[in-house]
Amino acid sequence: MKSLIFFLLLIIVTFNNILSQSCKIEVDEKTSNPMLIGKCSRDIFSTSDFSSWFSREYSEYNLKKDILSSIPDNFNDFKILIVMEHGAETAGEKFQGFIK
Numbered sequence: 001m002k003s004l005i006f007f008l009l010l011i012i013v014t015f016n017n018i019l020s021q022s023c024k025i026e027v028d029e030k031t032s033n034p035m036l037i038g039k040c041s042r043d044i045f046s047t048s049d050f051s052s053w054f055s056r057e058y059s060e061y062n063l064k065k066d067i068l069s070s071i072p073d074n075f076n077d078f079k080i081l082i083v084m085e086h087g088a089e090t091a092g093e094k095f096q097g098f099i100k
Contacts, residue, residue: 025049042099057096 023040025048027033034049045054084095 045099054096058100061097061100063100 023036023038023044025034026037028035036044045051
């Protein structure tokens with residue numbers, strides 16, 4: 001039981017440290033591709049190495065009007081935290097639509 005509690009605390013502390021970091025672009029040692037690390041705002045996707053990937057998918061995504069009408073008026077009062085690991089080709093395919 002103590003090891004389970006320790007493990008959970010370790011995970012919480014690790015994620016807290018990762019999420020509290022400001023956004024920075026680093027290079028993946030294995031693939032040499034740029035990757036985002038830390039807490040990033042939406043703006044990073046339109047002004048960085050990720051803009052071509054993000055902008056193309058974002059502009060091509062068609063909003064579903066029936067879903068839009070079901071979003072509450074106070075939606076802007078919510079804060080949404082997205083934790084994304086983009087290791088696979090399809091890992092980010094729904095991200096742009098969610099952001100839009």
